[in-house]
Amino acid sequence: PVLVVDFGAQYAQLIARRVREASVYSEIVPHTITAAEIAAKNPVGIVLSGGPSSVYEAGSPDLDPGILELGVPVLGICYGFQVMAKQLGGEVANTGLREYGSTAVHLATADSTLLGDQPADQTTWMSHGDSVSKAPEGFEVLASSASTPVAAFASDERRLYGVQWHPEVKHSEFGQRVLENFLHRAAGIPADWNSDNVIAEQVERIRAQVGTARVICGLSGGVDSAVAAAIVHRAVGDQLTCIFVDHGLLRQDERRQVEEDYVASTGVRLVTVDAVDQFLDALAGVTDPEQKRKIIGREFIRSFEKAASDLVAEAASDGSPIEFLVQGTLYPDVVESGGGTGTANIKSHHNVGGLPEDLQFSLVEPLRTLFKDEVRAIGRELGLPEVIVSRQPFPGPGLGIRIVGEVTRDRLELLRKADAIARHELTAAGLDGEIWQCPVVLLADVRSVGVQGDGRTYGHPIVLRPVSSEDAMTADWTRLPYEVLARISTRITNEVAGVNRVVLDVTSKPPGTIEWE
Ligand code: XMP
Numbered sequence: 001p002v003l004v005v006d007f008g009a010q011y012a013q014l015i016a017r018r019v020r021e022a023s024v025y026s027e028i029v030p031h032t033i034t035a036a037e038i039a040a041k042n043p044v045g046i047v048l049s050g051g052p053s054s055v056y057e058a059g060s061p062d063l064d065p066g067i068l069e070l071g072v073p074v075l076g077i078c079y080g081f082q083v084m085a086k087q088l089g090g091e092v093a094n095t096g097l098r099e100y101g102s103t104a105v106h107l108a109t110a111d112s113t114l115l116g117d118q119p120a121d122q123t124t125w126m127s128h129g130d131s132v133s134k135a136p137e138g139f140e141v142l143a144s145s146a147s148t149p150v151a152a153f154a155s156d157e158r159r160l161y162g163v164q165w166h167p168e169v170k171h172s173e174f175g176q177r178v179l180e181n182f183l184h185r186a187a188g189i190p191a192d193w194n195s196d197n198v199i200a201e202q203v204e205r206i207r208a209q210v211g212t213a214r215v216i217c218g219l220s221g222g223v224d225s226a227v228a229a230a231i232v233h234r235a236v237g238d239q240l241t242c243i244f245v246d247h248g249l250l251r252q253d254e255r256r257q258v259e260e261d262y263v264a265s266t267g268v269r270l271v272t273v274d275a276v277d278q279f280l281d282a283l284a285g286v287t288d289p290e291q292k293r294k295i296i297g298r299e300f301i302r303s304f305e306k307a308a309s310d311l312v313a314e315a316a317s318d319g320s321p322i323e324f325l326v327q328g329t330l331y332p333d334v335v336e337s338g339g340g341t342g343t344a345n346i347k348s349h350h351n352v353g354g355l356p357e358d359l360q361f362s363l364v365e366p367l368r369t370l371f372k373d374e375v376r377a378i379g380r381e382l383g384l385p386e387v388i389v390s391r392q393p394f395p396g397p398g399l400g401i402r403i404v405g406e407v408t409r410d411r412l413e414l415l416r417k418a419d420a421i422a423r424h425e426l427t428a429a430g431l432d433g434e435i436w437q438c439p440v441v442l443l444a445d446v447r448s449v450g451v452q453g454d455g456r457t458y459g460h461p462i463v464l465r466p467v468s469s470e471d472a473m474t475a476d477w478t479r480l481p482y483e484v485l486a487r488i489s490t491r492i493t494n495e496v497a498g499v500n501r502v503v504l505d506v507t508s509k510p511p512g513t514i515e516w517e
Pocket of ligand 1: 293517
């Protein structure tokens with residue numbers, strides 16, 4: 001792999017993704033890694049990420065100097081560039097000249113390995129206080145900016161390179177080319193990592209892990225579990241059985257999409273558990289969001305365990321026990337849980353819909369090395385229905401936390417209709433790419449006066465909460481065209497009995513969370 005050394009988590013993840021976009025497999029490692037540990041991973045290249053610190057601060061993250069002596073090609077970016085400069089005997093100065101945002105750089109030479117094939121004057125994205133004031137001995141200065149004489153340097157002989165700007169950020173005009181030059185030209189790494197060989201590799205790995213045992217997988221209707229199950233099915237066929245719990249909190253048509261479209265395109269064996277009554281009975285009278293989550297989480301585990309134990313009993317009687325459980329864990333979760341810094345518990349939720357840790361199965365996690373967009377690409381390659389592959393994030397507790405107030409059958413029916421209309425119109429307007437997700441929320445305890453037809457109404461409002469986001473940690477409200485909002489509003493108030501108002505949530509996160517509960 002190419003190893004991305006993490007001096008700041010968002011930077012490292014973005015770099016890792018861009019490296020993969022250049023068809024080269026990448027992994028993130030902490031900056032505390034030693035040269036020996038790096039060598040043990042046999043990397044074909046190393047990228048040092050940017051980060052929020054200054055190399056001057058006491059306790060600022062450092063790098064084992066042995067890493068630059070391994071003979072592995074290295075590209076340092078921003079903070080990583082400065083760490084390199086310092087360790088290799090160059091100078092880093094606090095010039096007091098900060099550069100932040102779009103910054104013009106001028107290339108010193110047209111045909112360098114790192115910055116070849118691009119114009120001499122270009123716009124880059126910078127974010128730094130310190131600057132490299134002198135390149136290390138034997139290094140060539142490749143570029144400068146108005147306030148930074150050394151904005152990039154290189155030693156082709158030692159295969160060590162660095163840039164002050166952020167090539168991984170789209171605002172750097174030729175950023176991806178810089179990364180590709182490093183990977184393909186400087187380090188000589190072929191561009192051969194793609195969906196096809198990820199699938200092939202995972203299939204082989206799963207076969208080796210699972211052998212002839214049986215496997216189960218819970219499907220939620222979302223992308224991750226759908227793709228994970230499809231890869232496992234490709235690997236071991238009918239040794240896999242999927243379990244889909246219908247808790248009655250799904251959106252319109254989702255059950256059918258799983259039972260019919262997904263099954264038709266993959267051929268997986270599916271057991272559906274119809275647990276609608278069980279969930280709605282348990283939720284009766286409950287209005288507190290955390291309480292709802294606890295109940296939904298608990299009932300989900302009950303239904304899943306019941307279905308699993310039925311399958312276990314059946315499998316045991318025919319002599320091939322179930323030993324494995326598929327989980328759709330993605331790479332950001334793996335990296336973040338390795339990072340270990342605690343985050344505040346804002347909602348007790350992010351694993352609701354998950355499974356208890358004491359289940360008696362070993363885990364199969366075919367997506368552990370992948371980012372979400374890669375999972376989608378693989379889903380398409382595997383021929384999954386587009387409605388599932390491109391589905392927006394949807395919370396485990398489903399519509400249960402999109403009804404502010406008690407969850408009842410009638411309210412669910414009403415919200416399902418409103419949600420389906422909003423989704424249909426947003427997709428028809430070609431806005432899916434701009435929107436991270438758009439919760440549609442029913443304010444069941446609020447009523448307002450309206451006039452529809454000839455009469456006065458006293459109905460409920462529906463809230464539209466379209467947000468744009470990279471990772472759901474922060475979000476901004478999406479500026480939707482008025483015509484689209486108007487169409488959604490007209491259709492919902494005309495077609496959904498009991499709703500006489502549609503309102504738009506224009507709050508960013510923070511302070512508002514994405515969901516209303
Ligand atoms: P918030 O509302 O905290 O949501 O801004 C951030 C992201 O998490 C999703 N979300 C959930 N996902 N179980 C889940 O699996 C939950 O209980 C839950 N609550 C929120 C939300 O849809 C958004 O993508």
